[in-house]
Amino acid sequence: MxxxxxxxxxxxxxxxxxxxxxxxxxxxxxxxxxxxxxxxxxxxxxxxxxxxxxxxxxxxxxxxxxxxxxxxxxxxxxxxxxxxxxxxxxxxxxxxxxxxxxxxxxxxxxxxxxxxxxxxxxxxxxxxxxxxxxxxxxxxxxxxxxxxxxxxxxxxxxxxxxxxxxxxxxxxxxxxxxxxxxxxxxxxxxxxxxxxxxxxxxxxxxxxNSKKRKFLIKGPLPPDSAFPPFEDFDVVHHYLTSATPEVEARLRKRGQNGHWSYTHTIRKPRIHDQAVEVKTQLTHRDYVNFLSQSDYLHFPIYKTRRCFLLQNQYFQLDMYRKPSHPRCDSLILLETYSALNDDQLQASLPEFLEIEREVTGDPAFSMYNLSLLADWHNTPRVLNALKEFHNGHTNGVAEKNKRNIE
The missing domain is CATH 3.40.50.300 (P-loop containing nucleotide triphosphate hydrolases)
Structure with a gap:
């Protein structure tokens, strides 16, 4: 939401x-x-x-x-x-x-x-x-x-x-x-x-029943000619300090050819099993002011986002790049929103990409965790998320426990 x-x-x-x-x-x-x-x-x-x-x-x-x-x-x-x-x-x-x-x-x-x-x-x-x-x-x-x-x-x-x-x-x-x-x-x-x-x-x-789905892509990517018409963007995320632990705040800078848009996002606790995100467009001046609130416990996230349409399905391909945290090296994630069932969605995925597996809801691939300076595996928040994620898969109700922090 x-x-x-x-x-x-x-x-x-x-x-x-x-x-x-x-x-x-x-x-x-x-x-x-x-x-x-x-x-x-x-x-x-x-x-x-x-x-x-x-x-x-x-x-x-x-x-x-x-x-x-x-x-x-x-x-x-x-x-x-x-x-x-x-x-x-x-x-x-x-x-x-x-x-x-x-x-x-x-x-x-x-x-x-x-x-x-x-x-x-x-x-x-x-x-x-x-x-x-x-x-x-x-x-x-x-x-x-x-x-x-x-x-x-x-x-x-x-x-x-x-x-x-x-x-x-x-x-x-x-x-x-x-x-x-x-x-x-x-x-x-x-x-x-x-x-x-x-x-x-x-x-x-x-x-x-449309949901965000995320897939891990194995590199290297095919040449640009293998893609349908696409647009590439430079994207930078900064997580900000928050007085309330369960509330996340971040900045996004997104642009092409030196022209930028700026967004401030606050992610609040879930309502009716939906994440609530308050997004506000910023001026460049406001963006610079917010940067002073950057959380030193998080690396900035740098990536190239490629957007394209395939068979009426809109995809975003995120290619993480330096100087993000070393755990992001060579990381490529494909995202889409879809109401299709698993078989239908699999049939609509780009055949020119080598998809390793679906990682929807996996805390290891949330942008919040990827940006953490420390070893995020041992934090109480992540341990709880991992427990819910694995229990969800075991019980066949993983959808209920999904928490994509992106």
Whole structure:
């Protein structure tokens, strides 16, 4: 469970959500249902006009992108000044425009306006949800009816869906909602995904079984050409001192080509068997100030994170690097969130990677333990976690005892 907030000093928060995807994916229905759900909880909900649809139909023009950003900024400011928690739903976002021009054209526009992908993708929006087109996995339900602007056949719809997904690869909170369930459940998965990120417990109304899964990868990695399109990021984590032992605090610096985003995370005790994480975006100045609270009992964690999509499954490959603790030497971990059963998930894992074993829930591979300066095996906290982990496997209920500290 992740709670995201833009304004540390306010009791309310603004959550900026992008709904993207191919034609006939459920974006319109999702907007309506999200609005109703969060308004019933007392939130203020804004729906940004569909400027991005104009961008796509007009082949994209720079001035229209500027218009879209200005419209969004107006709604973001309304959220910032609101006295209530606010959800802002964007029907597509800035990066969708990049999918329909060449990479060279996009980079030229970025340079001309002083923009960069980290700002437009990672820092601008809190959460991206890609709704896979019905043309991929639910072809019987793909239709051009009731949509005056839709003229794509199934082949084109699949192509557009792939392009829209590729545009957002690399965002730290990117969820892909496929067509593996009936449409009504697909919409519930969308709402549950947002609830999970903002820290709302919806009870039994939106039951989902998507969980974080982690796998140990044997190196060396194959050449880059073996991967589908990917984005690489430099990531640095620092653990901070905490007055309460069961509460963890850490900083994350994440970027590309010298452009960075900064996040402060507080991990609280579990609620209803879910970890609660309060995530706040920081300015560079705030990040530097927080660094003074670094915990000397932990090494900083340095890694390269590679993000890619494969068969509608979003993967993050973490390649640990120096000067992390020596126990991290040559360590490579693959992560994904999935509701698939074990056999289905195994079939969807990248065949070009040599997977040694699944390490979901194993304290030996939690980032917190990997960063500890001392021999973490003998600490009371880890001994208890190991006991729970091994008892869980013995009793066949390991899921109950999982505690991934990352």
């Amino acid at each position: 992740i709670i995201s907030g833009m304004d540390q000093l306010r009791d309310t928060r603004t959550y900026r959500l992008v709904l993207t995807g191919g034609p006939c994916g459920g974006k319109t229905t999702s907007q309506a249902r999200l609005s109703t759900f969060f308004e019933n909880l007392g939130w203020k909900v804004y729906r940004v006009p569909e400027t991005a649809t104009v961008l796509i139909s007009c082949k994209f023009q720079e001035n229209l992108l500027k218009t879209m950003l200005q419209i969004e900024n107006t709604f973001f400011e309304l959220g910032r000044t609101s006295r209530r928690n606010t959800l802002i739903i964007c029907d597509r976002g800035a990066m969708d425009a990049s999918a329909f021009i060449t990479r060279e054209q996009w980079e030229s526009i970025m340079a001309a306006n002083g923009w960069n992908n980290v700002e437009l993708r990672d820092n601008r929006y809190d959460h991206i949800i890609h709704l896979v087109s019905a043309a991929k996995g639910a072809e019987d339900f793909y239709t051009l009816e009731d949509h005056a602007c839709r003229s794509e056949n199934i082949e084109l719809a699949r192509e557009l869906d792939d392009k829209a997904a590729s545009a957002w690869i690399g965002h730290p909170y990117f969820d892909v909602i496929d067509n593996s369930t009936p449409f009504e459940e697909k919409i519930r998965r969308v709402i549950a995904s947002v609830c999970h990120k903002v820290g709302i417990d919806p009870g039994d109304r939106l039951v989902t």
